[in-house]
Amino acid sequence: MNMKQTLVVIGNGMVGQNFLAGLVASNAKDRYRIVTFCEEPRAAYDRVHLSEYFSGKTAADLSLVEDGFFAEHGIEIYLGDKAASIDRERKQVTSAKGVIVDYDKLVLATGSYPFVPPVPGHERPQCLVYRTIEDLEAMKTAAAKSKVGVVIGGGLLGLEAAKALKDLGLETHVVEFAPRLMAVQLDDGGGAMLKRKIEALDVKVHLNKNTTLIDDGAECLHKMNFADGETLETDIVLFSAGIRPRDDIARGCGLEVGPRGGIVIDNQCRTSDADIYAIGECALWNGQIFGLVAPGYAMARTVVADLAGEAGSFTGADMSTKLKLMGVDVASIGDAHAKTQGAMVYTYQNGASEIYKRLVVSQDQKRLLGAVLVGEASAYSTLLQYCLNGIELPEHPDSLILPQLAGEPVGLGPDALPASAQICSCYDVSKGQICGAIEAGCTTLGGLKAETKAGTGCGGCSALLKSVLDCELTKLGVEVSTDICEHFPHTRQDLYNLVMVEEIKTFDELLDKHGKGLGCEVCKQAVGSILASHWNDYILKTEHIGLQDTNDIFLANMQKDGTYSVVPRVAGGEITPDMLIAIGQVGKKYQLYTKITGGQRVDLFGARVEQLPAIWQELIDAGFESGHAYGKSLRTVKSCVGSTWCRFGVDDSVGLAIELENRYKGLRAPHKIKFGVSGCTRECAEAQGKDIGVIATENGWNLYVCGNGGMKPRHADLFATNLDKETLIKYIDRVLIFYVRTANRMQRTSVWMENMEGGLDYLKSVVIEDRLGIGAQLEGQMQHVIDTYQCEWKTTLADEQRLKRFRHFVNSDQADDNVVFVEERGQVRPANAQERKHFKLIEEAA
Amino acid sequence: MNTWIEVCDIDDLQADSGVCALLKGKQIAIFYLQRRQEVYAIGNFDPFSEANVLSRGMIGDIGGEPMVASPMYKQHFSLRTGVCFEDAGVSVPAYPVRLENGRVAVMLASPPVQQKSPSLAVCEME
Helix, strand or coil, X not given: CCCCEEEEEECCCHHHHHHHHHHHCCCCHHHEEEEEEEXXXXXXXXXXCHHHHHHCCCHXXXXXXXXXXXXXXXXXXXXXXXXXXXXXCCCEEEECCCCEEECCEEEECCCEEECCCXXXXXXXXXXXXXXXXXXXXXXXXXHHCCCEEEEECCCHHHXXXXXXXXXXXXXXXXXXXXXXXXXXXXXXXHHHHHHHHHHHCCEEEECCCCEEEEEECCCCCEEEEECCCCEEEECEEEECCCEEXXXXXXXXXXXXXXXXXXXXXXXXXXXXXXXXXXXXXXXXECCECCCCHHHHHHHHHHHHHHHCCCCCCCCCCCXXXXXXXXXXXXXXXXXXXXXXXXXXEEXXXXXXXXXXXXXXXXXXXXXXXXXXXXXXXXXHHHHHHHHHHCCCCCCCHHHHCCCCCCCCCCCCCHHHCCCCCEEEXXXXXXXXXXXXXXXXXXXXXXXXXXXXXXXXXXXXXXXXXXXXXXHHHHHCCCCCCCCXXXXXXXXXXXXXXXXXXXXXXXXXXXXXXXXXXXXXXXHHHHHHHXXXXXXXXXXCCHHHHCCCCCCHHHCCEECCCXXXXXXXXXXXXXXXXXXXXXXXHHHHHCCCEEXXXXXXXXXXXXXXXXXXXXXXXXXXXXXXXXXXXXXXXXXXXXXXCHHHCCCCCCCCHHHHHHHHHHHXXXXXXXXXXXXXXXXXXXCCCCHHHCCEEEEEECCEEEEEECCECXXXXXXXXXXXXXXXXXXXXXXXXXXHHHHHHHCCCCCCHHHHHHCCCCHHHHHHHXXXXXXXXXXXXXXXXXXXXXXXXXXXXXXXXXXXXXXXCCCCCCCCCCCCCCCCXXXXXXXXXXXXXXXXXXXXXXXXXX | CCCEEEEEEHHHCCECEEEEEEECCEEEEEEEECCCCEEXXXXXXXXXXXXXXXHHCEEEEECCEEEEECCCCCCEEXXXXXXXXXXXXXXXXXXXXXXXXXXXXXXXXXXXXXXCXXXXXXXXXX
16 A cells, blocks of 8 residues: 655756755655656756857756656656646646646745846847757857847856857857946946956947847847847847746635745745645745755755655745856855845955955954955855854954965864865855764865765865865874875875976886885886886886886786786777777787777787887888877777768867877877877767867867766866867866876876866966966976877887797796687687696696 | 705896796795895795796885785785785795896705894895
8 A cells, every 4th residue: 555645846947956856855755655746748857058069068068967867766757848737635746748747745946937028129130049958049049140249138147158159159248237347246346347357358238228129130139129228139138137937826726925026935845735845946935036056055945854854944045156258256145235234345346367356344343244356255164254254353344354375374274164164155164064074084175075065066065075185184283195105205205396396217217216215016016107107218118127017017908817918009999900900910919818808999908028029020010000008097098980971970080089099199108098089079089088088069079077977976077168179179288287286196187186186277278378377387297298209019019138038937938838718609718726736737737 | 955046147137126037946035135136035925826937026115124015915024024014924935035146046045934044144246
């Protein structure tokens, strides 16, 4: 007998989905059969980052629903079917397609719709809004036949929309009714600075403009007429003049709504019907609509708590925000407009650097009431903590916004924060929760992110997160040794710098100057890699040979029985029939097990150490070179066939892949590096699962960085878009050498990124903006590596002394009798223990 | 009955690395720590991977004790005693080595049972 009650959720947007995820993670999940209606054709996606749809992200990238989520939790979802009406007496929901579901509890998460002012002409073609992926597709279609685009509304969403128009290649204008941009969040000074910065990006801003009529244009499709008599011609009009709560279904069943819309809720997010909740932008709490996602999530948590019988209430939300608009940092905290009685204001303005900061403090100058930051917002998390926790301000509050010309930046020690202080607003993680995770054993930034989710949303809190971590570890007396091993009191990064600055060329020299003992496989391998990255010497030189690990030392990959596998380079995966035949002949002659690798080349297994030189001589004679499959170095650049053959290809991915592979082959790094190049967004080369991924677009190459397959897959981050080849290569040079210089030992780019303070934005600032001023140096080092490339096998074969090592016994030409093969599916494989015993018996009997 | 068996020239050794010698059917890994001018010999068979690979491991020290890290799964073995650092119950044989007139010689004594047998101390190079 089914004792479960039915819970219906209307709306699968960001808040609706957040509610479902919270519910199935709570102890209320077993009490309910869950049904949800989603009007859009796809389940919840990230509307906050919607404009990234135009800079390379796909609908799948934006999705907020993990694969199999609904099935796994037994949630019935009606996609593309809108809940049309509620019958509160029968407790039934009826959908537009006629589905009828009885409910015990109902949650309205219907969200909002874009407000379109009733300007005459607003219904003309190519007058659009900006809310859903379908809206974006309409924009894309319209943009293809347009030159000029105008956004009506200079608020937060309007500026996001302007970025989208810019990304579509249109001449872009923003028309705002108020006398400044982001009128709600910014004061006049901040708004003016933002306008300057945005205009510098070639977006024209028109303030104090009241649109009275849209009619036919002469040059463009439309002409906009303003109250002051001026006009502006455009092909696309995008309305972004605010949002309105979608409360029609609530009105239809007689729930209480506010005079200007919005479903009235109490502190438990219950509507005027106790069995119906409302959350997110459709809900009206205390006369307020909350148009941000964080308060919506807070409401979702409140309802989950209520359903689980736990205490929870929604009592308003902080509307502070920090965001990057077209690359410009903008933040607003609390009472930005100094409306509080007696409020005092500090302002810092730097015209040359285009930075504006404003602090609003209480009359006694003890408490921070609000702040505005434009152009530079690194103080945001510190200021927010002051504001939210009522922490007493320093004696000179302006020190918080003045530039730190000397000494340490003024920050708020994490010790000053109460346990309840919210560190991550995206996932509502408090300092107390973070401390708990640290006490339970999380001692790295990456581990903390994985455990608590803090810092994995917008990433704005990661610097604060790191300082909480450091502070707590110190308090716990945990000495986090970052020493690479007992022989060097240094990190890998320190060792790299020592090698670079002191021009150290050998392990012994480094050990003499900076280490102790004999070294071990950890520091030797790391230093070997550093020396190879930086000086790019031949790795089997006498002084380097002891630094080479299992595979490097014989330039081949050791397998479980002590034999090796051999992988010649097949750049980009392109290979002629003759070359394939040559590989086949070598495999056949030496009876090697042959397999195609994931990196689009051929691996030959079962070579004995003494066979390696002969095998490589034949491969080199056939035109092959080392594939560096044995090294912590560039492995392969995987490619799809690209525009040369493919019907859908946009650019020559194979050509680029070959060029990149030949450019970076031989580069040694803290760990292996894999590339992928796809010729279009279908992404057949799976470039987004690679350390460096490149995807062709109609306007150039999109660059992705720090992806990974393997044990812990990580989608690569979109790093830069629509690049020409020269810029693409410049960025890759810089990213790779920066990785080589700063990563820990055996750290893939994905983990390197996860642990980088400042994350993707920081890496961008180093590589794209060159904030450290080392761009040219990074490129120079890459050029050195490229100029000094050698096929290590070619060098080895030419050196009698080196070849002496390629034998199993120093005093005999016999082979290792422990290596035994058996046949399987027409090829050899290592014998297992039982088979080996069996062979031994036969041998002894003979 | 324990006699020195000549193996190879000192030039055949690899500084700060290992080679493998075949002596009376036994595989012996011989390591040359150039920094300390010391030579060590242990069995070449790695008991964890059951492959003859220890001579291809990287060498160094742990807390001053000379060691080799198996190239397969990275367990460490003392070069003096053959005992595994990670699991003292596992060991490989350790053999006395000497260098005379530019030749390397190993004594195939019966494998050590005691972990700290002083008679197995390694000869320093002259």
